Amino acid sequence: MKNALVTFALWLGLALPTAAAAQVPSPGDSLRLHVDGMVCSLCAYGVERRLGKLDQVERVKVELDSGLVVVLLNPGAPVSDSTLSEEVRRAGFALRGVQRVKRESR
Amino acid sequence: MRPAALFWLVAVPLAARAQEPIFVTPPVTMYQFGGVFGLDIERTGRTVAMTSEAALGVLPPWTVSLQGVAIDAPDSPFELARLHVGTRIRLVKVDRPREWLLLSVYGAGALPAGDYAARIAESHGVPDLLIGVSGARMARGGDAFADLSLARVPTLTGNVLAGTFGLAGGWRPRPGGYGDLEGQLFGEARLHYAEGGVLTLGLAPGLLVHSKNKVFKLGVLVPVLRRDADADPTVKVGVKFLL
Numbered sequence: 001m002k003n004a005l006v007t008f009a010l011w012l013g014l015a016l017p018t019a020a021a022a023q024v025p026s027p028g029d030s031l032r033l034h035v036d037g038m039v040c041s042l043c044a045y046g047v048e049r050r051l052g053k054l055d056q057v058e059r060v061k062v063e064l065d066s067g068l069v070v071v072l073l074n075p076g077a078p079v080s081d082s083t084l085s086e087e088v089r090r091a092g093f094a095l096r097g098v099q100r101v102k103r104e105s106r
Numbered sequence: 107m108r109p110a111a112l113f114w115l116v117a118v119p120l121a122a123r124a125q126e127p128i129f130v131t132p133p134v135t136m137y138q139f140g141g142v143f144g145l146d147i148e149r150t151g152r153t154v155a156m157t158s159e160a161a162l163g164v165l166p167p168w169t170v171s172l173q174g175v176a177i178d179a180p181d182s183p184f185e186l187a188r189l190h191v192g193t194r195i196r197l198v199k200v201d202r203p204r205e206w207l208l209l210s211v212y213g214a215g216a217l218p219a220g221d222y223a224a225r226i227a228e229s230h231g232v233p234d235l236l237i238g239v240s241g242a243r244m245a246r247g248g249d250a251f252a253d254l255s256l257a258r259v260p261t262l263t264g265n266v267l268a269g270t271f272g273l274a275g276g277w278r279p280r281p282g283g284y285g286d287l288e289g290q291l292f293g294e295a296r297l298h299y300a301e302g303g304v305l306t307l308g309l310a311p312g313l314l315v316h317s318k319n320k321v322f323k324l325g326v327l328v329p330v331l332r333r334d335a336d337a338d339p340t341v342k343v344g345v346k347f348l349l
Contacts, residue, residue: 037201039244040125041284041318045348046137046163048284048318062284064246067203090138092166094201 025056025073028103033069033084037093040064046091054079054087125244127292128312128325128342130272131253133210133240135196136163144321146344150337153230154178155187167196173214177230187227188234189217198241206244213237224260233257233268248290249276259300268300276314285318296327300335307331308340319348 033051038044044062047069051060056077061070069088073079081098088095126132136142139162146157154177161171171192178184192214200207216227216234227234238255251274259266274294282288292312299305312325323344329337 034203035201036203037199037206039204039206039246039249040278040316041282041286041288042125042316042321042348043134043206043244044284045318046140049140050137064204064281064284090166092135092137092199093206096203 024076024078026103027075029073029075030101030103031071031073031079031084032099032101033071033088034096034099035067035069035088035093036096038062038064038067038069043092044069047088047093050087050091051084054083125249125276125278125290125314125316126321126323127251127272127274127276127294128314128323128344129294129296129308129310129327129340130251130274131212131238131240131255132251133194133196133208133212133242133253135167135169135194135210136161138163138166141349142346143349144344144346146342148340148342150340152180154184155230155232156184161192167199169194171214175227175232177226177232179230182226182229185226186219186223187230188223188232189219190214190236191217204246207242208244209239209241211237211239225262228260228262231259231261231266233259246278246281248278250274251276266301268298268304270296270298272296274312287315287317290314290316292325294325294327303333304335305331305333306335306337308337321346 035047044064048060048062051057051071056074056079057071058074059072084098085095142161144159148155156176157173159171159173161169163169173190173192174186175188176184177187194210194212196208196210198209214236235258236255238253240253242249242251253272255270257268259268272294274292276290276292278290292314294310294312296308306329308327308329310325310327314323325342327340
């Protein structure tokens, strides 16, 4: 039991900072938001405006044909899925999924 | 000119932010804290109505607006006829990939604007109360809209109740990318009925051109069926800016 606790504490100590670091974007990291409902520039204008106001966001690019919103993040400023979902909802649409893209993997 | 025919001239549009038909009211609400300013000019015969509007998205499904209608007619100078406060509430929204289904209710009521403005409004059949329900299916290739509204139209001889049913189909020949200048063609039909058996059916071709936050629209509503009504073709141009 004591060994198990020590192992768990070690895992916790190692794993948590790693997980947190994964949320902090590096320069060039971006998000690919799958947004349902967008059909035209006028509709999607609110998405660009709402997401663009977030401190963590450097630039927003909307791709209407694929229903994607590509968000370039400011380095060191993590943004949660729930925040993204809320902003997309305030823009009038629904967020179907978030894909986090590291600069190296693109 | 008979009141119902005059109501044919001035409907009460409410702000929308997406592709919208030229004459049929759309169900779209503004995004939260998003603003829009619009100006429409309609000419029917020798009478011109100018409608300016500002709207704000309070919540994603709730937009409020303030609208002024001014009229220039041969027998009177260019004058304010009505100030309306309006609201639109989205009841149903279905988001699918590149498809949007919406159903909203809306309403508008006249604010006091003085006796002179009231007389102008009554002379030209501008409604003081209006409620309606509007739905749409919007997609990349085109859109379909339906709208039903009821209005109380004060006239010099008393109030008249009027109903309007509109259908519109929009076709985007070449859907553009985000921010690209994009055109959309509309075909619209508007059936108007007022107390006393007045009936008018109009058909309208329309064109809407927009970038991501600027809209220009042009349409001509041509009466093809009239019963107890004088209704001339109405030419409408409008611009809109999203803030």
